[in-house]
Every structure is written in C-alpha cells, then in structure tokens.
Amino acid sequence: MRVNPVKRSYLALESWFNLSFGSHWNPLYHLGTLSIFLFWVVLVTGIYLFIPFKGSLEGAWQSVEWMTHEQWYAAGVMRSLHRYASDAVVLTTLLHMFREFASGRFKGFRWFSWVTGVPTLWLIITLGITGYWLVWDQLAQYVALGSARLMDALPLLSGAMTRNFVAGEMTDRFFILIEFLHLLGLPLFLVLMVWIHVKRLSGVSINPPAGLAAGTFLALLALSLAKPARSHAAADLSQMPFTLSLDWYYLNVYPLLDRWSAGQVWLLTTGVTALILFLPWLPRRRTGPAAVVDLDNCNGCGLCFNDCPFDAITVQARTDGKRYEHEVVVDPSLCAACGICAGSCPASNPFRSANRELKTGIDMPQLPVDELRRQVREAIPRLEGDSRVLVFGCEHSADKEALGAGDGHISLFCLGMLPPTLVEYALKQGADGVMLSGCREDDCFYRFGNRWTRERFRGERNPILRARADRRRILVEGGAPVDAARLKKRLEAFREELDTMVGGGSPGEEEPVGK
Amino acid sequence: MRHPVARYLLQGVNYALFAAVVWYFSVAPAVEVLAPDEGVITVAFSHAGELREPCRKLSAEELGQLAQNMQVPMECPRERSPVGVRMTLDDRVIMDTVLKAPGLYEDGGVDIFHSARVSAGDYRLDIAMSDSVRNPGVRHRLEREISVRPGQIVLVRFQPERGFLVED
Structure with a gap:
C-alpha cells in the first residue's frame, strides 16, 4: 500500500x-x-x-x-x-x-x-x-x-x-x-x-x-x-x-x-x-453503501446503536408488528459504512444457518457477514505452513502483500466489523491461529473499531468472544501501513508460538496474544 | 520503549520541546514596524462634502401638488459631493484620493485615514482638499514646514471651522 x-x-x-x-x-x-x-x-x-x-x-x-x-x-x-x-x-x-x-x-x-x-x-x-x-x-x-x-x-x-x-x-x-x-x-x-x-x-x-x-x-x-x-x-x-x-x-x-x-x-x-x-x-472519497437493517433478523437489542461511532443508528418503536419492543434505523447520510454495527449484531453468528445464507439484523450490502463466512471457509483450506494463520485485516492497516499473508488474508472495512464468533468459527474450521490487524492502537480510522474488538474479546462488551475460544491462538495487533514490517514480524513470531503449542491448552482463560 | 525511566525521560524531552515551540512563536521572530530613522505621517479626519445641490424653496403650485402632511416649503437634496484630498511632502505625493460620500443616498460624511512611513527630517507639507461639485477646485489648503522625528506619528486633521491642523 x-x-x-x-x-x-x-x-x-x-x-x-x-x-x-x-x-x-x-x-x-x-x-x-x-x-x-x-x-x-x-x-x-x-x-x-x-x-x-x-x-x-x-x-x-x-x-x-x-x-x-x-x-x-x-x-x-x-x-x-x-x-x-x-x-x-x-x-x-x-x-x-x-x-x-x-x-x-x-x-x-x-x-x-x-x-x-x-x-x-x-x-x-x-x-x-x-x-x-x-x-x-x-x-x-x-x-x-x-x-x-x-x-x-x-x-x-x-x-x-x-x-x-x-x-x-x-x-x-x-x-x-x-x-x-x-x-x-x-x-x-x-x-x-x-x-x-x-x-x-x-x-x-x-x-x-x-x-x-x-x-x-x-x-x-x-x-x-x-x-x-x-x-x-x-x-x-x-x-x-x-x-x-x-x-x-x-x-x-x-x-x-x-x-x-x-x-x-x-x-x-x-x-x-x-x-x-x-x-x-475536492477529491470525493468513495464510501460504500450504508448499513442496512433486516427487521426479520433484528430484535431491537440496540447493540449496534451502542457501538456506532457516528450516531448513524437510532432505536425506535417497532413498526412491523413483531413482538419485540424496538427496532433500529440507519441514517444513510451519517453512516460511515465501517461495518462496526454488523460486527456488534448478535445475529451475525456464523454458527447459525450453517447450510443456508446467513442473514443478520444489520449488515453491509457490499460485504455481508455471510460473504465473510464464505471467505473464511474458502481461505482455511488454502492456508499453508505448519501453523496455519488466518489474518483479518482492516483496510487502513497493512495489506496482505505487505503482511505476507497471501490467501490467508480477509480484508475488512474496520476491525470492529468482525463478529467475535467469526474468529471462533475460523478456529473451529481448522485455522491454527487468527491474527487481527487493525489501525494503530488508540488511532482507529473509525474511532472505536480497535477498542470495541478488544472489549468484546475481553468479555467486557457484547457480543463477547466466548470463553471456549482459545485466546492463545488469537493475536490482535495494531499498525498503520508504514508499520507493515513490524506487523509481518509479529505474524511470523505468532506462527512460531503456535508451532510450539501442543494441544489446545486450557481454552478460554487466557488473554488474546498481543495484549 | 520498555524501560520506564527512559520513557519518562523521553516524555520530559517531548514536553520541553513542546514548551519551547509554544514559547518561541509566542514572541519571535520580531517584526520591524518602523526603521530606526523613520516616522509616520497620518491623515485622519471625518468630513462631509458640500451638498450636490442647494436647498430650494418650493413654489405654491408645487406645494399644492403635495399631500398636506408633506408640504415642507424647502426641498433639500441629500446627496453630497465626493471629497478629494491630495498631500505632498517636498513635492512627493504621499496621498491622492477621492472618496465618494457613503450611504445609499451618498449623504454621509467621508472618513479619511491614511498613514505613511517617511524618513525622519524636515519637510514642506502641502495638503489640499476639494469637497464641492458646485464649486470645483481646492477649497481648503495648508502649506507649512513640518519636522518628523524617528518613531513620531505626525497627525494631520481637519476641522471645518479651523481648516487643516498638524499635530507634531
């Protein structure tokens, strides 16, 4: 980049x-x-x-x-x-x-x-x-x-x-x-x-x-x-x-x-x-389409409302007659198309609808959670080496060439758009480790992507990364494109750490690697 | 950086650099407003040019055509003449301007402010003003010797009853 x-x-x-x-x-x-x-x-x-x-x-x-x-x-x-x-x-x-x-x-x-x-x-x-x-x-x-x-x-x-x-x-x-x-x-x-x-x-x-x-x-x-x-x-x-x-x-x-x-x-x-x-x-930045709410899969829990960094989501009384009290509405003029809302939606769970299209409560039309799940499924068999690491990289961090991640790299708009369950899903599907590469720490392009991710992984913010996910096999790193060499080195070190691991350890008790 | 002492030391360096940048541009670089051998001559006054047309007494016929509450015997057009000022020091033109009367009806007084840096020394000042389209030409004038000291602001003003005044 x-x-x-x-x-x-x-x-x-x-x-x-x-x-x-x-x-x-x-x-x-x-x-x-x-x-x-x-x-x-x-x-x-x-x-x-x-x-x-x-x-x-x-x-x-x-x-x-x-x-x-x-x-x-x-x-x-x-x-x-x-x-x-x-x-x-x-x-x-x-x-x-x-x-x-x-x-x-x-x-x-x-x-x-x-x-x-x-x-x-x-x-x-x-x-x-x-x-x-x-x-x-x-x-x-x-x-x-x-x-x-x-x-x-x-x-x-x-x-x-x-x-x-x-x-x-x-x-x-x-x-x-x-x-x-x-x-x-x-x-x-x-x-x-x-x-x-x-x-x-x-x-x-x-x-x-x-x-x-x-x-x-x-x-x-x-x-x-x-x-x-x-x-x-x-x-x-x-x-x-x-x-x-x-x-x-x-x-x-x-x-x-x-x-x-x-x-x-x-x-x-x-x-x-x-x-x-x-x-x-002057040179207009191309942002993708705004997030879209699917009321059939939204129970109005308001997690996306809590996580949106730009106040683009509001909660209002239900309009479709369903038994839930609330629903959420996206204001497209305020939406940054970061996808953090999709990552926060509890319905963005890849373990659901395993053989059908995964539909979530709020999603990005240009990169739905279902598509992310498909990319994970396709990437894992292609992972190479003794320790096969899948990298989720935010588009404002180092790209896959700079990281040397090859086919094992899935690009996100922001780290915050990654549902924690998708990390667990990747490990379950056969990845030895998962690396999340976001913006520099405390400097997220979309303000809160890094922070929400860490809080979700620590179990402090819903949706949390469940205890069963082995934290030792997860690495969260932040860096700008100019930090690619450091991130690459960290990825290599992570692979070596995974190489030395025997079995699954005691899942769920450790902090994610890198913090 | 892992060593806490080194971290705090480096933080101290950064804070010192920050304070140095704040301080430096707060007072420097200095600006030369005036050279050591210069003074200033300033022309500043407000003056309304003469009315473009004089007041006129309306005839009985004209008055009759007006509504009763509008029947004022004198008609006074509001528009005023532009004011022209020309000033020389030893025949060097310092100021030469003509200003239109301000306002929608051009009926206001003209505000004049002109300031010029000049070398300190003695000069022959000549300032003249024209302010009437009915009586064109210079109507107010002052010629006199002035002395400008370094750093001094020599002020030239105008008062209708006294004409031009030099405060040196």
Whole structure:
C-alpha cells in the first residue's frame, strides 16, 4: 500500500510519540481534547486575571504591569499560563486539523466535523486577538490599528474605525466593547461551536487522559516560570514602536498589512479559509453503501446503536408488528459504512444457518457477514505452513502483500466489523491461529473499531468472544501501513508460538496474544 | 520503549520541546514596524462634502401638488459631493484620493485615514482638499514646514471651522 509523504511524515511523528507516551497517552491521539483542556486553563486563569485588571485607557497597562511584576508569583504566573495556554491551543488545534487532513479523516461522512472546525479556529484566533488589545501596550496599539484597518475594509461597515486610533480620539468605550467580546461573547460562541463540532459523534470524550493533561499543564507552568509573559511599553498613539515581539499564533496576518492592502489580506485569509472548507468535496472519497437493517433478523437489542461511532443508528418503536419492543434505523447520510454495527449484531453468528445464507439484523450490502463466512471457509483450506494463520485485516492497516499473508488474508472495512464468533468459527474450521490487524492502537480510522474488538474479546462488551475460544491462538495487533514490517514480524513470531503449542491448552482463560 | 525511566525521560524531552515551540512563536521572530530613522505621517479626519445641490424653496403650485402632511416649503437634496484630498511632502505625493460620500443616498460624511512611513527630517507639507461639485477646485489648503522625528506619528486633521491642523 502506497502512503503519501505527508501521511508518512505524520505517522513517523506519531511513532515517535508512541515510543515515549505509549498509544494511550500519545498527544497526537488527543489533540481535540487537549485543546479543550487548554481552553479550561485559559478560562480559569482568565477569570483570575479579570479581578485585578482595570479596563480603561489609563489603568489597563498599569494593572497588567502590576500583575506581572508586583504579584509575579500569583497573577504573573496566571498571566503567563493564560498566554502560553492560549498559544498552545492554536498549536494543538492546527495539529488536530493537520492530523485529520493527513490521515484522510475529513472527507465523505466526516465533512460536518471538518467544516464546523474551521469557524471554531477563527473564533479561537479572534478571541486571542481581542486579548492582546486588553493589555494596551505598543503591541495592542499595533493590533488595534491593524484590526481597525481590516474592519474598515469590509463593505458593510462605515469605515470610521481606524480614526479612533489616533491621538486624542481613543476612549474607554473600546475597552468595554473588547472586554465584552473577550470575556463573554466569544468564549460563549466558542463553547457552542465546539459542541456543534462534535455533534455528529457518539461517545465523545472531552477530557484528555489525566496524565497527559497533567504533563501538559506542568510543561506550561515551567515555561511560565522560566519565561514569564511580558508587555511592551505602554501604548502611545503619538508614537510608533520600531520593533515588536509578535505572537505568531494569533497575529500572523498583521505584518502583511505593512505590505498589502486590507482588502488583499482579507482575500488571502478568506481564500485560504474557503479552500480548507471545501477540501472535503475536492477529491470525493468513495464510501460504500450504508448499513442496512433486516427487521426479520433484528430484535431491537440496540447493540449496534451502542457501538456506532457516528450516531448513524437510532432505536425506535417497532413498526412491523413483531413482538419485540424496538427496532433500529440507519441514517444513510451519517453512516460511515465501517461495518462496526454488523460486527456488534448478535445475529451475525456464523454458527447459525450453517447450510443456508446467513442473514443478520444489520449488515453491509457490499460485504455481508455471510460473504465473510464464505471467505473464511474458502481461505482455511488454502492456508499453508505448519501453523496455519488466518489474518483479518482492516483496510487502513497493512495489506496482505505487505503482511505476507497471501490467501490467508480477509480484508475488512474496520476491525470492529468482525463478529467475535467469526474468529471462533475460523478456529473451529481448522485455522491454527487468527491474527487481527487493525489501525494503530488508540488511532482507529473509525474511532472505536480497535477498542470495541478488544472489549468484546475481553468479555467486557457484547457480543463477547466466548470463553471456549482459545485466546492463545488469537493475536490482535495494531499498525498503520508504514508499520507493515513490524506487523509481518509479529505474524511470523505468532506462527512460531503456535508451532510450539501442543494441544489446545486450557481454552478460554487466557488473554488474546498481543495484549 | 520498555524501560520506564527512559520513557519518562523521553516524555520530559517531548514536553520541553513542546514548551519551547509554544514559547518561541509566542514572541519571535520580531517584526520591524518602523526603521530606526523613520516616522509616520497620518491623515485622519471625518468630513462631509458640500451638498450636490442647494436647498430650494418650493413654489405654491408645487406645494399644492403635495399631500398636506408633506408640504415642507424647502426641498433639500441629500446627496453630497465626493471629497478629494491630495498631500505632498517636498513635492512627493504621499496621498491622492477621492472618496465618494457613503450611504445609499451618498449623504454621509467621508472618513479619511491614511498613514505613511517617511524618513525622519524636515519637510514642506502641502495638503489640499476639494469637497464641492458646485464649486470645483481646492477649497481648503495648508502649506507649512513640518519636522518628523524617528518613531513620531505626525497627525494631520481637519476641522471645518479651523481648516487643516498638524499635530507634531
């Protein structure tokens, strides 16, 4: 499988973090929740700073100076944390965006999260810019004038904003407006946008792992003590500063105003925004047909509803007169065609209807469970070697050529679409071992495929892998296409382990190999 | 990585790198807003151009054609003239613009803001404004010597009753 250079570089970075943080704490897997955590840091420190802050022309700069120098140990640290956590939010948000882009998680059914993420970034930037105004130092003066020029270039506004930033014209009223925006209006909008951003996902987590949050906080605290945030000289509208230390996370467009007109800057920023917004529709990702419910085989148990990562399934009152209370319905516009629902359906049991077509309650038309069972039946006689291993591989992991699995490889949309009973079935049909090759751990393309599979195998999530299945003969591994060599090596080692096994051991008591 | 100490050490390195990246782009690279030998000259004011047409007294016949509640003796068209401003420093043109009156009826005052970086030193400033289509040509003008110091913002304003003013 060919991997483009952008994705390859990203995966290399991911591997680097996996080395030290492990997959559970890998910050690249928690960029969204890290951004939210940093937002809480900004919020709490901001509330603290609001108490001694004086929102006036005369008082703003002096009050910030007092916090920075007189009460450096409390308000000063809070100020630095406020500043650096805000900067880190932009960093984590941009990385979050890049990660979704590099791993192709922005197209097709994911368009909604992508598109709502873009205005969220605009809100974050605007919130930061208004924060810089409040300090009312030379940088604030520069930002205020640049912002006014940008606003005046908009056709709907009167064009009078810039004139306020000449000597003698500025009043405290601007602080009231900016304070309202920075302290109330924009943060509320931001929370609303984050809520909308994750609206189409189920099982949303808003907190990063505690250890990762603590580490990030300590890193920012150390930075705040080592390099406390400082103001420039107080703003003076009769003087222009010569050089400014710019916060490039928030203020990167302002230097452009020295060379370009405000209209050109708007053209660039809105053009880039529009391009990012429309990315999901440029090369459209082909997703298969949505999952289909077969009411004749559905008892409305709701397991698929519990497992769907994209909230595409709902449970409603029975409509076909059968004795069950509920039935499930798939919304095709939300369905990612991952097949996790088919893997969760208790009716997807290959031991049923042994000589007939296997019909399940919810299935993927392009790869029904019956077809998977047929592939298992056909593959097992073709397995070669002393230890014959059947590999179920997710299409976002290494492919069969890279794994060297040959005919003993069955491709799935996601590991989560594999009914646990099919693993048991494969062992019963004569496979010596079964390997499941999914996405990298904690980085499933369809969010929960790896996790649900492990939980089902551990008996923590229905449908479970029954106790009679010999866990020693099952290997679950995660890896991206670039990890093919490692996965192949693991498969070879697994074969050797199987070679050394005598008999069936004590089935049902061991954990699956690889975890 | 299996050794826990090595893992935590490497985590520490990663956190330090993260903090370093956060800090660096938070303050650097610095931006040169103005060269050490430069100042700024800014023209900033609001001014309404003269009405395009003067107010006119309606005749008795015209008034009679209007509804009773609309019978105002004077008719005053709202449209205003565009405002043109030209400024030179030692004959070098710094600003030369003509702005249409804003608003759907072009009846608003024009907001002018123009800022330019100039080398510090002494200049002969010449700023002129035309604001009437009925009386074309320059109606307000100021010529004077100015001195621009490094980092200084020299502000040129306009007040209808006092004309152009330079705050240096």
